[in-house]
Amino acid sequence: MLDELEQHHVDLSDSRQGRTESVDLGNGNDLRVEISDALSEKERVKFTIRTVTSLVPRFARPEFSVIRTHEEFAWLADRLAENVEYAGCVIPPVPPTPDFSSSREKLARLGEGESSMSKEEYDKMKSELEAEYLATFKKTVAMHEVFLRRIAEHPKLREDDIFKVFLEFDKDKDEFFEAQKRFITVFYGHLRSALSEADRMNRHYKATADTYIRVSACASACTKFERDDGLAEFLSSFAEFCERYRKLEGRTASDSDLKLADTLHYYVSDCNSAKDLLYRRARALADFESANKELEKARAKGKAVQKAEADQEAAFNTFNTISEAARAELISFKQRWVAYLHKNLTELAELQIKHSRGQVQLLTQTLERLRQG
Amino acid sequence: MEKSSDNSEDDIFAETNETVDVEDVDLNSSGAGVSTPAATAAPAPAAEKLEPSAPPAAASAPPAAASAPAAPPASNSSSGGPSKLELPASLAFEYLLTVRVTNPEKIGDGMGAYVAYKVSFSTTIPAFGRPEGSVRRRFSDFLGLYEKLHEKYLRDGFVIPPKPEKSVVGATKIKMSKDSVDEDHFVERRRAQLERFLVRCSDHPVLRMDPDFREFLEHDGDLPKSSGTRALSGAGVMRVFSSIGSSVQRMTYKMDETDQWFEDKNQEVHQLEEHLRRLHSSIEALVNHRREYGCMAEQFAGSANMISSVEENTNLSFAFTKLAETEERVGRLQIEQADSDYYGLAELLHDHLAMLESVRASLYERVRAYKTWKDAEMALTKKREEKVRNELGGKADKAAACEAATRELEGQVERGQEAFDKISATVRSELERYDLRRGYELKTAIVASLEHQLRQQQCVLEAWEAYLPEAKRILAA
Numbered sequence: 076m077l078d079e080l081e082q083h084h085v086d087l088s089d090s091r092q093g094r095t096e097s098v099d100l101g102n103g104n105d106l107r108v109e110i111s112d113a114l115s116e117k118e119r120v121k122f123t124i125r126t127v128t129s130l131v132p133r134f135a136r137p138e139f140s141v142i143r144t145h146e147e148f149a150w151l152a153d154r155l156a157e158n159v160e161y162a163g164c165v166i167p168p169v170p171p172t173p174d175f176s177s178s179r180e181k182l183a184r185l186g187e188g189e190s191s192m193s194k195e196e197y198d199k200m201k202s203e204l205e206a207e208y209l210a211t212f213k214k215t216v217a218m219h220e221v222f223l224r225r226i227a228e229h230p231k232l233r234e235d236d237i238f239k240v241f242l243e244f245d246k247d248k249d250e251f252f253e254a255q256k257r258f259i260t261v262f263y264g265h266l267r268s269a270l271s272e273a274d275r276m277n278r279h280y281k282a283t284a285d286t287y288i289r290v291s292a293c294a295s296a297c298t299k300f301e302r303d304d305g306l307a308e309f310l311s312s313f314a315e316f317c318e319r320y321r322k323l324e325g326r327t328a329s330d331s332d333l334k335l336a337d338t339l340h341y342y343v344s345d346c347n348s349a350k351d352l353l354y355r356r357a358r359a360l361a362d363f364e365s366a367n368k369e370l371e372k373a374r375a376k377g378k379a380v381q382k383a384e385a386d387q388e389a390a391f392n393t394f395n396t397i398s399e400a401a402r403a404e405l406i407s408f409k410q411r412w413v414a415y416l417h418k419n420l421t422e423l424a425e426l427q428i429k430h431s432r433g434q435v436q437l438l439t440q441t442l443e444r445l446r447q448g
Numbered sequence: 449m450e451k452s453s454d455n456s457e458d459d460i461f462a463e464t465n466e467t468v469d470v471e472d473v474d475l476n477s478s479g480a481g482v483s484t485p486a487a488t489a490a491p492a493p494a495a496e497k498l499e500p501s502a503p504p505a506a507a508s509a510p511p512a513a514a515s516a517p518a519a520p521p522a523s524n525s526s527s528g529g530p531s532k533l534e535l536p537a538s539l540a541f542e543y544l545l546t547v548r549v550t551n552p553e554k555i556g557d558g559m560g561a562y563v564a565y566k567v568s569f570s571t572t573i574p575a576f577g578r579p580e581g582s583v584r585r586r587f588s589d590f591l592g593l594y595e596k597l598h599e600k601y602l603r604d605g606f607v608i609p610p611k612p613e614k615s616v617v618g619a620t621k622i623k624m625s626k627d628s629v630d631e632d633h634f635v636e637r638r639r640a641q642l643e644r645f646l647v648r649c650s651d652h653p654v655l656r657m658d659p660d661f662r663e664f665l666e667h668d669g670d671l672p673k674s675s676g677t678r679a680l681s682g683a684g685v686m687r688v689f690s691s692i693g694s695s696v697q698r699m700t701y702k703m704d705e706t707d708q709w710f711e712d713k714n715q716e717v718h719q720l721e722e723h724l725r726r727l728h729s730s731i732e733a734l735v736n737h738r739r740e741y742g743c744m745a746e747q748f749a750g751s752a753n754m755i756s757s758v759e760e761n762t763n764l765s766f767a768f769t770k771l772a773e774t775e776e777r778v779g780r781l782q783i784e785q786a787d788s789d790y791y792g793l794a795e796l797l798h799d800h801l802a803m804l805e806s807v808r809a810s811l812y813e814r815v816r817a818y819k820t821w822k823d824a825e826m827a828l829t830k831k832r833e834e835k836v837r838n839e840l841g842g843k844a845d846k847a848a849a850c851e852a853a854t855r856e857l858e859g860q861v862e863r864g865q866e867a868f869d870k871i872s873a874t875v876r877s878e879l880e881r882y883d884l885r886r887g888y889e890l891k892t893a894i895v896a897s898l899e900h901q902l903r904q905q906q907c908v909l910e911a912w913e914a915y916l917p918e919a920k921r922i923l924a925a
Contacts, residue, residue: 269751
């Protein structure tokens with residue numbers, strides 16, 4: 076029962092009611108901050124903070140979101156309070172720590188006493204507790220939002236750099252891509268080694284299979300002048316065995332090639348493409364950053380501002396599009412590969428089993444024949 | 449399921465989905481024979497009474513040498529062991545003699561160090577002082593024995609088992625697997641060679657009764673030092689002399705062959721050598737490739753493990769780990785098979801190529817006997833002519849001397865012919881014996897190799913069968 080409440084997505088739609096009006100970014104409204112989403116996990120609450128602003132280029136974009144935990148709010152509050160420059164300001168107090176412990180305890184006790192009460196009683200108590208939990212949750216969201224709003228509306232505090240970082244810096248998104256880049260690079264390296272070794276392995280396997288032709292030919296040649304009929308027949312059977320065995324081993328080798336080496340080959344190519352995607356995103360980011368700088372320069376000089384703004388927006392759009400698409404792509408890349416590997420490794424195993432059985436059978440038959448002769 | 453490129457018509461195993469259970473196959477068709485995966489090529493003869501006219505009796509051989517370099521730990525290996533092929537009756541003996549060479553041990557340090565081997569025997573031959581025993585011998589002791597036997601018996605046309613090689617390393621193009629110690633292989637090769645040498649001696653009706661051979665097996669303590677001094681002894685000089693001489697003479701002396709059997713045989717030996725050489729070379733290639741394949745599979749397993757360690761998806765990571773395990777196991781099995789085929793087949797063929805040298809040497813001894821006889825005949829004719837000339841010329845005392853010489857020469861001719869007939873018979877019986885022997889050894893080795901392969905292949909099958917569920921599990925929740 077506790078699990079249901081552990082990950083709770085708060086539906087904040089009812090508190091949105093009064094705010095469906097379009098955002099008027101007039102003088103007092105050039106920096107709007109709100110908590111658009113919240114997720115309650117086992118250990119913590121994650122708030123999604125959405126910022127709408129016209130204060131570009133102080134902020135890199137007009138609209139953006141980040142995810143923050145309570146500890147980061149506390150950190151912001153501390154930094155502001157420590158700053159002597161704001162000694163004369165009324166700094167908004169840090170919102171209280173989200174505390175669901177009492178709800179949890181009650182829920183636990185309810186769970187324990189489940190057997191000792193009737194179904195209706197139990198259901199009633201359960202929904203009461205859920206409602207209590209929800210209320211606590213909404214309250215803490217609201218308090219965190221008020222905290223941010225007061226800073227955003229304060230003429231001095233809103234200019235603070237730490238506040239800017241708090242609102243804007245999305246290490247998650249970058250981290251996702253950073254991690255992807257690291258992973259793919261290392262992974263790619265290992266894949267390539269595995270591929271080259273699989274190739275060599277299969278080549279030697281095939282060579283082994285093919286050598287049986289030689290052995291067969293030699294054994295056959297020996298039979299021609301053997302005086303002893305028994306031995307001649309023996310060698311002839313052996314030669315035949317070599318021929319047939321070679322076919323089986325040959326097939327095993329080429330199936331291994333097909334299912335294992337080729338798969339790895341394809342995986343390596345795909346990884347290469349993923350790397351290319353990451354590279355393109357990085358380039359788009361660099362372009363966007365330089366467009367930002369150009370815009371700042373243009374604003375400072377007061378020249379060609381419109382063009383610079385247009386460029387910057389275009390660069391941002393490109394980057395954003397690539398970024399979002401890339402994230403989805405990389406996730407689906409992984410899923411695709413899990414499925415593909417599943418298929419191919421399963422087939423590899425099945426084929427190897429089939430061929431092994433064939434070899435065992437051939438060997439058994441041949442041994443019987445040879446022993447009789 | 450996709451098919452790789454194969455001819456469906458002759459894919460008789462397309463419908464295969466049965467496993468052959470090893471336990472079901474009757475592997476004991478000729479009694480409780482226990483053998484190891486082709487470590488020795490020459491199993492000991494049976495303990496049957498020798499009945500020349502009876503059909504070949506089923507031979508139940510005593511346990512062969514247990515020092516297999518690569519015995520596969522197959523989980524379902526046949527409990528009864530593979531069956532032995534029938535030993536041709538003419539190769540069987542009334543009395544039993546088994547020999548083994550084991551326990552190579554390094555004695556001493558530095559320059560004077562050498563390897564000592566344990567030589568053990570068990571026998572029912574009455575001439576032996578005791579039914580079993582073991583002694584320690586070193587390589588030079590074996591060489592010494594060979595020299596003695598060679599000297600004693602070659603002249604009579606016997607085919608002596610090939611001399612153990614001094615340089616075992618250079619004699620082959622085999623590449624060892626990366627993790628095997630070259631020294632171990634060297635020691636094992638030598639041990640196996642020494643054993644085969646002794647076993648072949650013990651299987652030879654005349655050599656096995658030789659007192660020097662017996663002393664080699666029985667005498668507790670060191671044997672008198674062989675090589676060094678021998679070269680300067682009278683017999684040693686003669687030996688060197690004769691061996692140089694014979695290889696030159698072989699090329700120059702053309703015998704007037706009247707016996708068709710020998711005419712054919714000479715041809716045969718030539719052909720046989722050619723074919724054996726090719727067969728040996730193809731087996732060596734097979735062994736090399738298989739060993740490389742096994743090593744590569746092990747390496748690949750290393751990479752697959754690396755992939756597994758960075759793979760984030762748990763199921764996939766696990767699947768790669770298991771794949772690594774499987775390929776490593778398969779790799780190991782292949783290397784074991786390569787080793788087994790190397791010691792069992794490649795080395796055996798190598799031996800027989802050396803044996804053919806002995807065969808040629810025997811044949812040549814017969815040619816020499818012929819030459820001796822014919823030379824004596826020619827000398828006799830000349831002497832007779834000389835005598836007549838002397839008589840006609842009125843030189844009575846010279847004629848008398850010729851008469852005496854003639855008598856002498858007549859005796860020589862007679863002896864020469866007898867010697868030639870005798871050696872012809874010996875060589876013929878030796879060669880016939882050798883043919884049978886070769887056939888038997890070859891068959892046994894091939895059967896042993898296939899049996900080993902069967903066991904290995906069953907393990908490979910098991911490994912992949914164990915992997916299949918792991919692969920399927922990739923998509924499990």
